[in-house]
Amino acid sequence: MRMFARDDIMAALDEQDAMAAVERAIVAFAQGKAQSGDAGHFSFPAPGDAHVKVAHLAGEEIFALKVSASFYANPAKGLSSSQGFSAVISATTGEALALFADGGWLTDVRTAMAGAIAARAIGYSGGTLGIVGAGIQARMQAGMIRRHVGADRVLIWGRDLAKARALADEVGGEAVADLADLVRASDLVVTTTPSTEPLVEDGWVRPGTRIVAVGSDGGGKRELDPRILGRATVVVDSVAKCLENGEAGWAARAGLLAPEAIIPLGDLLADPHAFAADAIVVADLTGLPAQDAAIAGAVWRVLASS
């Protein structure tokens, strides 16, 4: 078993190849060709919590497990609050092949890739990109979407304007003080915050707006007024998980969204179709263990031959 640190993994990531693997994983999941499992939620008095997820995509030579942990008192000890690692295991012999001590970086990357994949699938092909949030995922979504889909202009809003400005400087975008202005000006809005109250109001969303929501993944998180989903076409990575933990769940529980109207992203990728120019389309993403297996496999293929 070989162990790789974050720098090795970053150097081994072929973004184009890994993104294609993540896209195949989303399709495989929708087609029932992914085995995945979750050992549940562990909580610790530290305070902290951890999840362990495992996935295998039919036909792949490896399967992967991922530990993701958040320990909120870590920064006071000089440690990142995000901890975790992935293990790559042979699906033909069961041998442990590699351990990726990436501290959650691959999860951030595959989440950004899923955002870019969804943005393209729901009909965004460049224009004005509005990013809601100014953290790691905001930076990654801005970069991934610009590199792989395109953006003429990148707008950034954050609760902390100074942080939004710093990120805007870093990515060559513009900080926006008023979130309503960002939403009204954007062709694609990407929400990346851990908010537990809706941030994006229904009245700000004009016809034709495309939204990718990646912040809400359980624990009471939500970023969108559910009425937006009520008048939008809603695409999700996992129907079950998004109804449980995503924006789709809030809208469905409010009686604004019929679960049977939700479109699995994997189905849309396998059989792409255009949306009306004035349609509002929301992609609600909570993340799939199959994506973790895909990106770990893509990195491992590079490292195994090195």
Place this chain on the structure above:
Amino acid sequence: MRMFARDDIMAALDEQDAMAAVERAIVAFAQGKAQSGDAGHFSFPAPGDAHVKVAHLAGEEIFALKVSASFYANPAKGLSSSQGFSAVISATTGEALALFADGGWLTDVRTAMAGAIAARAIGYSGGTLGIVGAGIQARMQAGMIRRHVGADRVLIWGRDLAKARALADEVGGEAVADLADLVRASDLVVTTTPSTEPLVEDGWVRPGTRIVAVGSDGGGKRELDPRILGRATVVVDSVAKCLENGEAGWAARAGLLAPEAIIPLGDLLADPHAFAADAIVVADLTGLPAQDAAIAGAVWRVLASS
């Protein structure tokens, strides 16, 4: 994160200390002081299968995950069919501390320890020990029980008499050709085979016999005539798992054992009591993730300070 090979782990195991930790884990589990989770069963066309389990014992500084995998075509490739590893993770910071590339050895050891702990708890204190099976677990149970509980005589039966003889030579015991003779002569019978048909017949079991059954853990496995459990006091490591996968399940489904009569081993360890000399007592063990966390923690405490 430090990686340890099987030899390092074997050298670091303090059997007395680890066994005390495994015993505390069994008690903690029965008292609801263990968090544990299972990411489910993964199967592969190789053919092979894998399980990933995670556990934390309240108050412990670490939690542990364990991957156990069996790939049945491995021996033809010069590899063991048993694969797997454990990871030790800090329960105070979430940092990955150690990876134990033990290939399943710790699982074998904690299973043998649980057998010895159960043997003592159900009132065996030495005498004639009869081992059913001649594989790794047979060897380990013989050794662990003799070292930690005692045995004047060790009898071994295996489907393959030559294998039973080889093991008997190794552990200083006697191979027995007829299983009925072994059962009739033993104060404690330990069953360790992957049989899917009952091996031990009801008529062979005399009053006062104590039985520890470790072979049956799902997949249709069973070693005891269920009528034995029908007239025995039945002790289990996990009521739910033993009713699902153990000997207790076969007896309960046959209407021979009332689930409410089953005694959790952890309760018996916390509040020991003697059984009548002529009572038949069966300990049915399917294994607990809490035991994996306990033995990994015990080994890690030694390695961390080395």
